[in-house]
Amino acid sequence: MLSIEGLEVRYGAIRALNNVSLEVRTGEIVTLIGANGAGKSTAIRAISGLVQPSRGRVLYQGHDIVGTEAHKLVGQGICQSPEGRRIFANLTVKENLELGAYLRYTRRAEVTADMERVLELFPRLKERIAQLGGTLSGGEQQMLAIGRALMSRPKLLLLDEPSLGLAPFLVQQIFAIIEDINRQGVTILLVEQNAFQALRVAHRGYVLETGDLTMQGKASDLLEDGRVRQAYLGR
């Protein structure tokens, strides 16, 4: 579904990604793990068009999407839950979700049905539907960010650090939901610092270190790999 070939991204003189190639097949959860500053978020931004890569190709369903504006990719089925959640703080939960379906806004019946589905997935949001996004707790905001992205009916969902700043119990809950979403047929690229949790739900994984891909393979293999355990799992 998505294949990245020799991707390089520069911020001025600094090279954030160096010759990164990875592949996401239809129906998979693929995770990209790495420490702070490894370039994980940059990879997501390059795929979704928020930053322009200086070299390399991003093929989505066979087409090169480098240079396509971010908002156009949403219509093609790529949607992201951005780093730091970025929910609309002064809009209600309902408005936040409606904005997720912005491109299909006039098809009200469809949007209402989608909202039902998302609220089923996140019952907490249903209780808070009329509240302002900014008044939600961190976990609820994360649910809102994922729910909002789902409202666009993505084929490929990009999740940037969904576990960031959440209590361990909530992290497990979020990852369970991610698996649920995947079972409903959404392909997921998951960028995570929490390598253990990410590798447990993912089918395959890539390890990113200061801009370079250092390892890749089946998630279960990576979970057993001595170097990964040493570097990211602390055991």
Place this chain on the structure above:
Amino acid sequence: MAPWLIKRILGLCGGAGCLAALSILLSRNLETYYYLVLIQCGIAATLAVSLNLINGITGQFSIGHAGFYAVGAYVGAAWTVLWRPVLAHHLSFLEIGVPQGDILNLLIALVFGACAAGITGLIVGAPSLRLRGDYLAILTLGFGEVIRVILLNVDAVGGARGLSGIPTLVSSGDLAAFWVFGSLCLVTLLTRNLMQSSRGLSWLAVREDEIAAEAMGVDTTRVKVTAFVIGSMFAGAAGVLYAHFFTGISPDIFGMDVSIMITTMVVLAGTGSATGAILAGFVLTALPEVFRFLKDYRMLIFSVTLIVIMLTRPQGFLGNRELGFGTFARLWKRLRRSPAVSGNAE
């Protein structure tokens, strides 16, 4: 025709009728001084609502709004003073002096003024709205001054002397308040309707978080330019009304101080509240008049009042709430309840 459409049209006609009656009543009974202040309040409120669309709702900090106001006023006046007489030789229905000719010409001037301001908004906005924050503010401020200096140097519109002898299309037949407050209502209603559509929601999204909006499929550049153009068109219409009420315009009426004043109204209104903008438009236009008895210290006191308001109510008069019938109903309930509460305490 659909029943809701008939209802809408009837409502609009009823509203317009009431406004016209009120307008005639006001112009015949109100002292000229108060009448003039009232008209100025209406125009200022229209300007505030129009800028609120750009600054309050879409979150772009534009402070050169007087430029669009000027473009509207000059183009509208150019129609009635310069272009219309030429055409009126051949087309007798463009003659002014008869009510239907007045109304037709005012409408044409409004369309011309609003469109010219809108096109100017597009030319200024399309490249500059890629900037954000301070840069956009500086650029729009500069634009306002550029317009003023251009008008100073174009002889066809009178240069520094300005255009005078503009026919009193607005104030003829006691209908000035009708035109001014009619456009204020129209602009406010349009804003309200926009805000209830997906477009309005996308404007708010751009204000809240541009990157997130982009990630949701909102074409942020387009949203910003659209809001900018619509806001400019409203300001242009306000300019046309000003020109045809006061019958004389010159570049210095549209200086930086006016831009700053409109921006102040929007800031004072609270982010995104159209009714708040109307309130601020009225208060800020009427306050200097209220302080007139203080003579030389009037503007000093006015400025101090502004500072005090900003210190005590930084979120603006209404915050992001709107004033409506519901607000008054709630206020009434609270007023009725409070004596009972204090009674119990005794």
